[in-house]
Amino acid sequence: MKILTGNDLKTGAVVWWDGTGWSLYVDQAVDVGDRADEIASREESSRRVNAPYVIEATRDDNGGVRPAHIKDRIRALGPTVRTDLTLKPADPEIGNWVI
Structure with a gap:
């Protein structure tokens, strides 16, 4: 299965071709087959x-779409870290680190 992705020009959000337009949800992506270049160029x-x-x-058994490459799975599903465990600028442990 081949799907088309890009970024919304107005918002920068990751979007997926749903057959008639762009969706924020990867599960709405459709197989573009040999038409990928044509659709991408037009859009x-x-x-x-x-x-x-x-x-x-x-496509999984429940109809969900799973990008094959980890980079695109991250684009589809969001960050791979728990935000409650990320380093925060206000943390006293940071010291003189440059973030």
Whole structure:
């Protein structure tokens, strides 16, 4: 399965081609097959999406779409770390570190 992703030109949000437009939800992505380049070119020239590109994905038993590459799974699902464990600028342990 090949799906198309890019970034919304107005908001910068990661978006996925759903067959008629762009969705924030990877599960709404459709298989673009051989039409990926045609769709990407048309959508980029119409200024709806920035840097669209095709990726490999699979559909699970529940109909969910899973990008094949970890980079695109992170783009689809968000950060890989727990925000409650991230280093915060106000932490006294930081000392003179540059963040």
